[in-house]
Structures are given as structure tokens and as C-alpha cells.
Amino acid sequence: MNWLTDAHIHLSDGEFKPEMPFILTAMNKMRIKACCVSMDYSSSNATLHLSKQCTLVLPFLGIHPEKANDDLESIVNLIMENSNKISGIGEIGLDKTYVSDEAGFNRQISVFEQMLSLAEKLEKPISVHSRRTLEEIFSILPSYRLRGVLLHWFAGNKKQLQKAMDIGSYVSYGPAMVYSQDKQILLSQTESSKILLETDGPVKYSKCFGYKTAQITFMPSVLFRASEILGKRYDELLEIIEKNTNSYLGI
Numbered sequence: 001m002n003w004l005t006d007a008h009i010h011l012s013d014g015e016f017k018p019e020m021p022f023i024l025t026a027m028n029k030m031r032i033k034a035c036c037v038s039m040d041y042s043s044s045n046a047t048l049h050l051s052k053q054c055t056l057v058l059p060f061l062g063i064h065p066e067k068a069n070d071d072l073e074s075i076v077n078l079i080m081e082n083s084n085k086i087s088g089i090g091e092i093g094l095d096k097t098y099v100s101d102e103a104g105f106n107r108q109i110s111v112f113e114q115m116l117s118l119a120e121k122l123e124k125p126i127s128v129h130s131r132r133t134l135e136e137i138f139s140i141l142p143s144y145r146l147r148g149v150l151l152h153w154f155a156g157n158k159k160q161l162q163k164a165m166d167i168g169s170y171v172s173y174g175p176a177m178v179y180s181q182d183k184q185i186l187l188s189q190t191e192s193s194k195i196l197l198e199t200d201g202p203v204k205y206s207k208c209f210g211y212k213t214a215q216i217t218f219m220p221s222v223l224f225r226a227s228e229i230l231g232k233r234y235d236e237l238l239e240i241i242e243k244n245t246n247s248y249l250g251i
């Protein structure tokens with residue numbers, strides 16, 4: 001039996017808390033693991049705590065671009081102290097929608113670069129937020145020797161997808177790919193060895209998902225739709241995704 005992994009989900013988000021015992025039971029029964037990403041110091045702590053409760057939760061610590069003003073030193077220390085317990089660094093990246101001026105964006109870049117240095121030093125994979133900042137990210141990444149790079153919720157154009165493949169990064173698709181033709185076209189043009197799947201819960205998706213909070217239990221639907229788009233059997237794609245996930249995580 002294979003394991004399916006949600007490559008990017010915020011299980012430490014407060015929205016999931018009341019249902020956590022059910023979520024963990026479902027993960028166990030459905031054979032689904034989670035790359036659990038963090039937003040800031042407090043959610044990094046929550047992620048660590050969750051990973052101690054359940055080995056199916058693979059902890060990623062870091063600072064999201066929305067939280068670039070959080071206490072960087074505390075997060076760096078937390079990552080260093082727990083370097084043998086964490087699976088990766090994330091969610092990190094750049095996003096201009098969260099800043100009002102150039103100084104704010106420069107702060108994001110500085111935080112992102114420090115997270116990349118840490119990932120390089122600790123030889124950990126990274127989970128990257130790249131909304132409308134792929135060009136900036138493509139110019140920064142080559143300066144670092146990184147183990148595994150995931151451009152999560154990939155939303156670039158075909159040329160940027162090619163660039164992502166050229167630099168050896170993984171890209172992930174989630175519930176939006178179930179109904180969005182743009183995402184389905186991108187998926188069909190992605191090298192099969194670089195595809196990962198995710199939910200980015202607790203994000204809410206429209207169309208067939210009716211704006212309900214994304215649950216990790218959406219994963220089989222995401223995999224099913226991806227297998228249809230790629231013309232593969234469900235279990236065939238599951239095996240490919242498991243292999244890709246392991247090589248991304250370096251396990």
C-alpha cells in the first residue's frame with residue numbers, strides 16, 4: 001500500500017483545532033501524510049507540537065511573507081534547536097500583496113534569504129509561496145544549494161513552468177486544479193517526476209468545493225482528477241506522487 005502526502009497544508013491553523021482528533025484518525029485510516037507548513041513563530045511551535053502527537057505530520061517551520069515582520073531571531077533559533085526533528089523549512093517566499101512599499105518588500109526578501117541560508121545549511125527542503133513573484137524568486141534561488149524546492153500552488157505561465165523544471169524544482173497543484181482548466185493545462189505540461197499534490201488547507205475553494213474549508217481528506221479527489229488529466233490510473237499516479245514526495249523530502 002502506498003502513502004499519499006499532502007505537500008502543503010496548514011494543519012497548525014486554529015481552524016483545524018476542534019477537529020484534530022478526527023483529522024489524525026482519518027489520515028491514519030486513509031494513509032495520508034502531511035507536510036505541515038507554518039506561518040510564523042507561534043504556528044511553528046504549534047506545528048512542532050502537532051508533529052510530536054502524530055508521526056504522519058511532517059513539520060515545516062518558517063516565516064510566511066505575510067508575517068515578514070515577525071521575530072526572525074526566535075524562529076531561526078527554534079529551527080536550529082529542532083533541526084533534527086523538522087522535515088523542512090516553510091512556508092517561505094515573497095508576495096507584494098502583503099506590503100505597501102519597497103521597504104516592506106525588501107524586508108520580505110531579507111527574511112526569505114535568511115530562511116534559504118538556513119535551509120542550505122541544514123540541508124532541508126523548502127516550501128515556497130511565489131504569488132506573482134516567480135521572477136524575483138527565480139533570480140534568488142540559484143545563489144543557494146538547496147536540497148528540494150517546492151513552488152507550491154504553482155500559478156505561473158508556461159514559460160515560468162519550463163523555468164521551474166529547468167532549475168529542478170517541484171511544483172504542486174491542489175483543489176483548484178479539480179475545476180480550473182488553466183491549472184489542468186499546466187499540470188499536463190509538468191514533468192511527471194516534478195509533480196506534487198496539496199490542499200493548502202484551510203484555504204476555501206469555490207466551484208464544486210462550495211467555499212468549504214479545504215480538508216486533507218480532499219487529497220484523493222485531487223489525485224483522482226490529476227490522474228484523469230494525465231491519462232494515468234489512480235494507483236499508477238499515486239505511486240509516482242509517493243516517489244516524487246520522497247525525493248523532495250530527501251527520504
Ligand SMILES: [Zn+2]
Nearest residue numbers: 008037091200
Ligand atoms: Zn500555504
